[in-house]
Amino acid sequence: MPAITHEDNMTQDPTRRAPLVLGEPDLASVTETVCRIAERPGATPAWYVAFVVSVALTLILFGSIGYLIIHGIGVLGNNSPVFWGFPIINFVFWIGIGHAGTLISAILFLFRQKWRTSINRFAEAMTIFAVACAGIFPAVHVGRIWVIYWLAPYPNQMALWPNFRSPLLWDVVAVSTYATVSLLFWYLGMIPDLATLRDRATTKPRSILYGLFALGWRGSASQWHRFETAYLLLAALATPLVLSVHSVVSFDFAVAQLPGWHTTIFPPYFVAGAIFSGCAMVVTLAVPARAIFGLKSLITMRHLDNMNKLILGTSMLVAYAYMVEWFMAWYGGNPKEIFAFVNRALGPYAWGYWLMVLCNVVVPQLFWFKKWRTTPWLMLIVAILVNVGMWMERFVIIVASLSRDFLPSSWGMFKPTSIDILMMIGSFGLFFTLFLLFCRFLPVVAMAEVKAVLPTRDPR
Amino acid sequence: MNPVAEQSGTSQVAGILAEFRDSEDLVAAAAGVRAAGYSQWEAYSPFPVHGLVAAMGRRKTRLPWLVLLAGLAGGGGAVALQWWTNAVNYPYLISGKPYFSLPANIPIIFEFIILLSAIAAFGGCLALSKLPQWYHPLAASPRFRRASTDGFFITIDASDPCFDDAITTQLLQSLGTVTTEFFYRIDSKRGLPKYAIPTIAILSALALLPPVWIAKARYKQSSLPRIHLVRDMDLQSKYLPQQTSSFFVDGRGMRPPVPGTIAVGTPVENTHLRLGTVHGLPASSFPLDVTAELVERGRQRYNVYCATCHGLAGDGDGITSQLAFDREEPKWIRPLSFHLELVRDQPAGLLYQTISDGIRKMPAYGSQIPIQDRWAIVLYVRALQRSRNASIEDVPTDLREYLR
Numbered sequence: 013m014p015a016i017t018h019e020d021n022m023t024q025d026p027t028r029r030a031p032l033v034l035g036e037p038d039l040a041s042v043t044e045t046v047c048r049i050a051e052r053p054g055a056t057p058a059w060y061v062a063f064v065v066s067v068a069l070t071l072i073l074f075g076s077i078g079y080l081i082i083h084g085i086g087v088l089g090n091n092s093p094v095f096w097g098f099p100i101i102n103f104v105f106w107i108g109i110g111h112a113g114t115l116i117s118a119i120l121f122l123f124r125q126k127w128r129t130s131i132n133r134f135a136e137a138m139t140i141f142a143v144a145c146a147g148i149f150p151a152v153h154v155g156r157i158w159v160i161y162w163l164a165p166y167p168n169q170m171a172l173w174p175n176f177r178s179p180l181l182w183d184v185v186a187v188s189t190y191a192t193v194s195l196l197f198w199y200l201g202m203i204p205d206l207a208t209l210r211d212r213a214t215t216k217p218r219s220i221l222y223g224l225f226a227l228g229w230r231g232s233a234s235q236w237h238r239f240e241t242a243y244l245l246l247a248a249l250a251t252p253l254v255l256s257v258h259s260v261v262s263f264d265f266a267v268a269q270l271p272g273w274h275t276t277i278f279p280p281y282f283v284a285g286a287i288f289s290g291c292a293m294v295v296t297l298a299v300p301a302r303a304i305f306g307l308k309s310l311i312t313m314r315h316l317d318n319m320n321k322l323i324l325g326t327s328m329l330v331a332y333a334y335m336v337e338w339f340m341a342w343y344g345g346n347p348k349e350i351f352a353f354v355n356r357a358l359g360p361y362a363w364g365y366w367l368m369v370l371c372n373v374v375v376p377q378l379f380w381f382k383k384w385r386t387t388p389w390l391m392l393i394v395a396i397l398v399n400v401g402m403w404m405e406r407f408v409i410i411v412a413s414l415s416r417d418f419l420p421s422s423w424g425m426f427k428p429t430s431i432d433i434l435m436m437i438g439s440f441g442l443f444f445t446l447f448l449l450f451c452r453f454l455p456v457v458a459m460a461e462v463k464a465v466l467p468t469r470d471p472r
Numbered sequence: 473m474n475p476v477a478e479q480s481g482t483s484q485v486a487g488i489l490a491e492f493r494d495s496e497d498l499v500a501a502a503a504g505v506r507a508a509g510y511s512q513w514e515a516y517s518p519f520p521v522h523g524l525v526a527a528m529g530r531r532k533t534r535l536p537w538l539v540l541l542a543g544l545a546g547g548g549g550a551v552a553l554q555w556w557t558n559a560v561n562y563p564y565l566i567s568g569k570p571y572f573s574l575p576a577n578i579p580i581i582f583e584f585i586i587l588l589s590a591i592a593a594f595g596g597c598l599a600l601s602k603l604p605q606w607y608h609p610l611a612a613s614p615r616f617r618r619a620s621t622d623g624f625f626i627t628i629d630a631s632d633p634c635f636d637d638a639i640t641t642q643l644l645q646s647l648g649t650v651t652t653e654f655f656y657r658i659d660s661k662r663g664l665p666k667y668a669i670p671t672i673a674i675l676s677a678l679a680l681l682p683p684v685w686i687a688k689a690r691y692k693q694s695s696l697p698r699i700h701l702v703r704d705m706d707l708q709s710k711y712l713p714q715q716t717s718s719f720f721v722d723g724r725g726m727r728p729p730v731p732g733t734i735a736v737g738t739p740v741e742n743t744h745l746r747l748g749t750v751h752g753l754p755a756s757s758f759p760l761d762v763t764a765e766l767v768e769r770g771r772q773r774y775n776v777y778c779a780t781c782h783g784l785a786g787d788g789d790g791i792t793s794q795l796a797f798d799r800e801e802p803k804w805i806r807p808l809s810f811h812l813e814l815v816r817d818q819p820a821g822l823l824y825q826t827i828s829d830g831i832r833k834m835p836a837y838g839s840q841i842p843i844q845d846r847w848a849i850v851l852y853v854r855a856l857q858r859s860r861n862a863s864i865e866d867v868p869t870d871l872r873e874y875l876r
Contacts (some may be wrong), residue, residue: 039518039622158702165557169690173557175564182579189587196594204620208518211617227598228605231619233502235601236520238533242597245539246590253586260579463519 022314022386037309039463046457047212049305055452058304063448069441076434077152085155087431094414094426099153101406102436104261106146107187108402111254111283112290113139114194118250127318129461130310134301134450135294136198141446142293143191145439179263186260193253197246203229204239205455258282265409271352272413275340281333285402288326288372292398295319299388301451310457313386320385323398327376334373352413360425361412364404371401486609486657487629488640489616490649495521498624501647502527505626508643512632516625538596539589546588550581609655627655745843748821748828755821760847770852773845777837786810786856805833810853811860823850
């Protein structure tokens with residue numbers, strides 16, 4: 013059997029099934045490739061540089077949050093009439109990023125898309141870190157964060173209960189459920205790989221720590237049987253959950269009566285946008301990660317090609333949603349609604365709208381060309397622009413709509429403060445810090461799953 | 473002798489470990505072990521091998537049923553929670569909608585179903601597999617460590633009724649094992665340290681103290697002020713009564729009233745001008761000189777403050793009044809026409825008091841209109857009243873010709 017080359021992996025010949033991993037890795041070499049990353053005594057200089065920068069940004073984030081808590085939310089740009097500024101934009105942005113991770117880990121699993129195996133672990137990690145970043149923003153922008161537990165339904169001396177018919181409470185429940193389920197799904201899938209790291213550990217601390225988190229996994233037939241059942245069930249639970257989370261996030265807007273928000277297309281529109289932005293973030297992370305950590309044989313060009321096709325597809329879904337919004341504004345005949353959209357395209361935030369259209373609709377069309385889909389630095393440019401575009405989308409939805417509501421006398425412009433901007437940049441720092449720690453100490457590729465799809469898993 | 477056995481000295485054989493070349497051999501051997509009648513045994517692989525559980529004759533896991541139960545409990549619990557909290561214990565009236573309506577409760581029900589199912593899937597998977605398990609006899613075998621990388625193993629426990637060192641080894645060899653070795657019962661020292669369990673128990677008990685303390689504080693009465701961890705609005709940058717201030721020269725936070733301030737109820741000088749009374753009764757004369765300028769000032773002020781309700785001519789038909797009648801506002805009281813006998817007979821001081829203090833639905837204008845202007849308005853109202861009840865004798869003689 014000839015060695016499998018890059019070209020073979022990209023084959024479009026329907027009579028040949030493209031291999032999911034390159035080279036001829038056997039079981040031991042998969043373990044070796046993945047574990048080596050976590051077992052290296054020191055990281056590469058690139059990792060250290062990235063880590064120091066990320067930690068610095070994370071400190072800025074927590075510093076800003078401390079300043080915010082001490083001084084109150086007046087330090088943010090949120091003010092009449094734009095009461096939802098950067099915190100909610102960042103929240104929706106980050107929660108959306110998470111969705112692609114669940115798509116890859118759960119939805120593609122249910123559809124038996126075996127190519128997902130080598131990218132699902134870090135896509136799930138991305139989900140959890142993105143949800144962690146997202147959760148910070150609504151929590152700190154409530155003002156008195158020390159009474160945030162009032163959101164929970166618990167018997168209290170005020171004899172009050174939360175209003176379960178409010179989309180804002182649905183949002184709290186949906187996002188915390190999403191964070192919990194994603195974490196359980198990620199951790200459950202990682203237990204066998206943590207056991208591999210435990211069994212390979214050469215030092216006492218590694219042996220104890222990995223042993224603690226591997227929970228005594230031995231890989232017995234009955235354990236694997238229950239593991240696979242639980243994994244399938246979690247995938248089946250996470251699939252409707254991921255669709256519900258961004259739908260519920262969109263209810264925060266759609267249930268309000270503000271022109272530009274009050275529309276039934278929001279749930280599917282938000283879900284498509286979330287997966288779109290998340291896929292772009294997967295590419296943004298995968299391209300440097302596979303180069304730095306030597307994973308090119310596991311995270312192959314075909315994986316990136318598939319992700320880019322997903323970006324292209326979801327970009328067109330998002331473009332369709334933009335068009336439907338315009339159509340509904342016109343067809344509905346409501347002058348306020350028509351004004352809201354004309355204002356988006358021609359009003360004071362027109363620059364944001366057209367930047368959004370450029371990044372989300374025009375730029376991804378480059379992925380029709382194979383060269384753009386298969387050249388790492390070119391796809392990185394597109395992916396980063398998509399991330400910018402999706403951030404702008406939330407900016408346009410929130411700021412452009414709130415700044416021009418029904419009463420012209422209460423119109424006003426939004427101006428972010430330096431704390432707003434530092435918190436946004438800082439959240440990227442937190443995200444990358446967590447991601448770098450994950451790359452350094454945990455199995456970045458689901459070894460057991462890759463082994464199960466290896467063509468060479470049985471030597472004979 | 474096995475090196476592990478040597479280390480642990482008097483260890484007892486816990487079972488036999490046999491390695492196989494790949495997953496196909498493992499499945500075939502598992503079927504063989506099963507056929508030989510063993511019951512206390514297990515197969516291990518680095519990835520899930522399909523068909524292995526069936527070959528071993530093990531039944532399918534009950535995990536899906538557990539998850540179903542948890543999901544139902546989550547859904548039922550969410551319905552009950554929302555019903556109890558929002559419809560019974562603290563009914564929320566929202567735009568006249570029913571207190572309990574399923575469509576509005578679906579998102580929470582859905583999320584609770586997913587949350588509890590997922591926790592059950594995760595927890596059930598571990599619990600049914602008896603995890604976490606901090607130590608296991610096989611952990612002592614260096615060979616077995618490869619089970620998580622590329623090793624395929626079968627273990628047969630010594631506790632199995634069919635187990636026999638020689639016969640079992642022979643069986644495994646006949647099933648194509650690469651190598652076999654014995655593994656041994658764990659020396660208790662190799663597991664969790666002895667002090668671990670009591671330590672965890674004591675720490676857990678200590679961790680319960682704060683919630684118990686809080687619960688006690690909730691149900692016990694105390695004369696001490698409550699503990700406020702976060703001061704919230706208790707702490708405001710303002711002076712409370714009797715506080716000192718470094719800002720003012722006299723060092724007092726409380727400031728004396730500005731000079732000339734009078735207390736409520738203090739006798740007023742010139743009651744005629746200020747209150748419109750003379751000897752406690754409404755004055756019938758004007759405290760100011762009646763001039764054409766004052767009438768003109770009164771006309772101008774009247775049109776600003778009064779005409780919207782009372783009408784430009786004082787008939788009680790201003791635009792506000794008309795609008796209220798058009799809309800049949802039930803609480804609207806139409807202002808009386810100034811040309812009624814009742815109003816015409818009122819002394820000027822009474823009109824002044826009405827403007828100052830308000831009457832019926834009419835608010836007090838004393839705070840908005842200065843005293844002189846109030847008297848000017850009274851004068852203009854008098855002029856309006858006169859205009860409807862005048863005779864030709866009231867007109868100056870040089871203008872009478874003009875009227876005819």
